[in-house]
Amino acid sequence: MISSRFTVAVHILALVHINNGNVTSDYIAASVNTNPAVIRRIMSMLSKSGLIASHPGVIGINLQKPISAITLLDVYRAVELPETKELFTVHQNTNVQCMVGKEIQQALETPLTEAQRQMEQALAHTSIESVVADILHRHNNEAGSPS
Amino acid sequence: MISSRFTVAVHILALVHINNGNVTSDYIAASVNTNPAVIRRIMSMLSKSGLIASHPGVIGINLQKPISAITLLDVYRAVELPETKELFTVHQNTNVQCMVGKEIQQALETPLTEAQRQMEQALAHTSIESVVADILHRHNNEAGSPS
DNA sequence: CTTTAATGTAACCAATATAGTTACATTAAA
DNA sequence: TTTAATGTAACTATATTGGTTACATTAAAG
Numbered sequence: 001m002i003s004s005r006f007t008v009a010v011h012i013l014a015l016v017h018i019n020n021g022n023v024t025s026d027y028i029a030a031s032v033n034t035n036p037a038v039i040r041r042i043m044s045m046l047s048k049s050g051l052i053a054s055h056p057g058v059i060g061i062n063l064q065k066p067i068s069a070i071t072l073l074d075v076y077r078a079v080e081l082p083e084t085k086e087l088f089t090v091h092q093n094t095n096v097q098c099m100v101g102k103e104i105q106q107a108l109e110t111p112l113t114e115a116q117r118q119m120e121q122a123l124a125h126t127s128i129e130s131v132v133a134d135i136l137h138r139h140n141n142e143a144g145s146p147s
Numbered sequence: 148m149i150s151s152r153f154t155v156a157v158h159i160l161a162l163v164h165i166n167n168g169n170v171t172s173d174y175i176a177a178s179v180n181t182n183p184a185v186i187r188r189i190m191s192m193l194s195k196s197g198l199i200a201s202h203p204g205v206i207g208i209n210l211q212k213p214i215s216a217i218t219l220l221d222v223y224r225a226v227e228l229p230e231t232k233e234l235f236t237v238h239q240n241t242n243v244q245c246m247v248g249k250e251i252q253q254a255l256e257t258p259l260t261e262a263q264r265q266m267e268q269a270l271a272h273t274s275i276e277s278v279v280a281d282i283l284h285r286h287n288n289e290a291g292s293p294s
Numbered sequence: 295c296t297t298t299a300a301t302g303t304a305a306c307c308a309a310t311a312t313a314g315t316t317a318c319a320t321t322a323a324a
Numbered sequence: 325t326t327t328a329a330t331g332t333a334a335c336t337a338t339a340t341t342g343g344t345t346a347c348a349t350t351a352a353a354g
Contacts, residue, residue: 001228001231001233001234001235001236002234002235002236003236004236004237004238006235006236007235007236007237007238007251007252007255007259008238010251010255011238011241011247011248011251014247014251015245015247018246018247030242030245031241031242031245031247031248032238032241032242032248033240033241033242033248034238072258072262081148084148086148087148087149087266088148088149088153088154089148089149089150089151089153089154090151090154091151091154091155091158091179091181093180094158094178094179094180095177095178095179095180098162098177098178099165099282099283099286100158100161100162100165100178100282101158101178101179101180102286103281103282103285103286104154104157104158104161104282105154106281106285107278107281107282107285108154108157108278111219111269111270111272111273111278112154114269114272115219115266115267115269115270116266117269118265118266118268118269119234119262119263119265119266119269120262121265122258122261122262122264122265122266123258123262125258126258131254131255131258134250134253134254135246135247135250135251135254136246138250138253138254139246139249139250
């Protein structure tokens with residue numbers, strides 16, 4: 001299972017974009033319903049990946065790329081797998097005296113890498129801009145009369 | 148990250164197929180290099196999903212479907228997400244007073260479901276039969292002279 | 295019938311990941 | 325100088341994973 005850091009990070013970026021960067025970690029935390037330190041921890045990961053920039057003592061979070069150029073894949077890579085890069089865990093230290101134990105990792109590499117690639121390509125097809133557009137669209141529809 | 152139960156389960160099925168079902172959990176554990184109880188725990192999940200059948204006191208594991216009809220997706224679903232079914236964790240209990248907090252889960256559902264679907268479809272393209280064929284192929288190539 | 299050996303499963307344990315929480319140093323604006 | 329925000333560390337609770345031991349159940353072999 002992929003942790004909720006990912007969707008929280010999308011939440012952060014949506015708020016940053018909608019408010020033109022004028023948001024604090026306290027404000028974001030109130031929307032996410034968690035602790036400001038949790039938000040700042042995820043912000044740190046987004047900063048290290050070059051998606052946002054912020055400064056101590058200064059209100060405001062600056063997107064480092066156009067919102068239309070930030071995809072779900074960028075966010076996923078920023079907050080999940082910051083070092084490992086692999087979606088699937090392949091068991092190691094198998095018995096090389098056995099043919100299956102000797103070859104299983106290599107035999108699985110191609111199909112598992114391809115599965116990960118397909119998932120990542122799907123994430124790459126959606127920008128944060130379109131997620132925000134969907135949020136605004138849903139909000140406007142609900143804000144209208146219920147007739 | 149997806150746990151190694153998945154690749155261990157593939158390992159189990161490969162050994163079952165290659166040995167025509169005449170394998171014990173001790174034998175499999177020696178190839179995987181783990182404890183027999185770990186193997187039996189995963190076997191239990193494969194049984195509950197209808198992929199294999201076995202019986203106390205009896206050596207032998209019976210595939211319940213043709214090996215060519217068992218895909219990596221079948222195995223993945225059997226040993227991962229036995230109840231939840233969702234690859235991504237979406238944070239809940241967000242602040243509905245905020246537009247983003249109110250709509251974020253719905254806005255993410257389509258792209259995340261699609262990403263999961265793409266990954267699963269990729270897994271569905273590879274059968275255990277083809278994994279075993281790859282193992283045999285690699286084994287035969289290496290077994291030959293190194294010339 | 296008895297012995298043997300295998301599966302099915304429960305009960306722990308250690309290690310790790312996740313998310314929440316508190317605290318505080320650093321920084322810059324008012 | 326005061327205020328307030330970020331950056332980060334430390335600690336905790338919880339859940340997951342994988343390893344381990346133990347044992348009841350079962351069936352085959354002798």
